[in-house]
Amino acid sequence: MANEKKTDKKVNDKPVAEKKKVVGxxxxxxxxxxxxxxxxxxxxxxxxxxxxxxxxxxxxxxxxxxxxxxxxxxxxxxxxxxxxxxxxxxxxxxxxxxxxxxxxxxxxxxxxxxxxxxxxxxxxxxxxxxxxDLTIIEYVPNKNVDEKSALKGKWKIIEDDDTGYFCAQLFASNGELLLSSEYVSSEKAAKSSLQNIRKNALAGNFVIDRDKNKNYVFKLRNEKKSILCIGASYKTLAACQKAVDSTYRFCVTAVADKF
Structure with a gap:
């Protein structure tokens, strides 16, 4: 045809570069x-x-x-x-x-x-x-607690309606949730978790660490340094230390629901 132009160039004559894999x-x-x-x-x-x-x-x-x-x-x-x-x-x-x-x-x-x-x-x-990255702080809570006059916390065994699993939770006197165990398959196991958490809290096995946003978070660990519970995150070390003191205090005074 008169209007066609002949060319030897191929559309795909250049190899297509492979997309570089993103690796972490x-x-x-x-x-x-x-x-x-x-x-x-x-x-x-x-x-x-x-x-x-x-x-x-x-x-x-x-x-x-x-x-x-x-x-x-x-x-x-x-x-x-x-x-x-x-x-x-x-x-x-x-x-x-x-x-x-x-x-x-x-x-x-x-x-x-x-x-x-x-x-x-x-x-x-x-x-x-x-x-x-030496950010872990072993924090010893203030153990000067007068059990008779101090506000009382409360332990509860909570059942998840969707899964049927159970966990142990510690609440402050105002109803604020302080600690929660991992969910386990039976109420008996949750009670065992409660005792384990209480034992390690009273032993003062708390540490404070910092996340990537420079916030402070406390963790309760057992003797082998495995994490039992994780607290909320705080913007200052002082606020996180105060939360540990509060958690320890309510662990000392908390009563348990009848179960």
Whole structure:
């Protein structure tokens, strides 16, 4: 045809560049005396999750493999704290707490973070460098409590209507929720959790840590440093310490519902 122009150029004569895969990073940080934690970072450096503490670097590395396994199994649980903010927990199939996510102002942001963890966890590269991040503070609460005159807290065993699982919760005298155990499959197990929490609270096994937003959060641990309960987050260390003192005080004075 008269109006056609002949050309030898092919439309696809240049190879199409493969899209570079976005990869995250696992980092092990030295958190305190013989305490190490694994962090999962997105490709932009955002912290997506923090593991429990381990007594050695090798323990933290093994913990990463356990985390990846349970991420693949989708063992996530979304939690709303008393300040109406959201965070997630990652648990093992045996209901052991493995990781706690960062705190978010909306449920949507928290869900988005979970999806990011699923995307990055398996392929993330383990950094060879052990980073120093000595943020864990072992805080001893004020144990000067007059049981006779102090305000009384209350322990309750709560059943989840949707799952039929149970948890133990500690309330202040004004009804504020202070501590909550993990949900377990029976009321008997929840009662056992209550006793374990109370024992470790009275022993003063509290630590305070900081999240990526520089907020302070307290955790109650057992003798092996496994997390039993997580408190709310606070903007100042003093406010977080005050919350620990209050929690300890109500653990001392709390009565239990009849069960």
């Amino acid at each position: 990073k696992w980092v092990i940080k030295h958190k305190g005396e013989v305490e190490y934690a694994a962090y999962l970072l997105a490709s932009n450096g955002e912290v997506l999750l923090t593991s429990e503490v381990y007594s050695s670097v090798d323990g933290a590395i093994q913990g990463i493999e356990t985390i990846k396994k349970n991420v693949a199994l989708d063992n996530f649980e979304l939690v709303q704290d008393k300040a109406k903010r959201y965070f997630y927990k990652l648990k093992s199939s045996a209901n052991r707490l493995l990781c706690v996510g960062e705190v978010y102002s909306t449920k949507q942001s928290c869900v988005k973070s979970v999806e990011s963890v699923k995307r990055f966890a398996e392929s993330a590269v383990l950094s060879e460098k052990i980073e120093e």
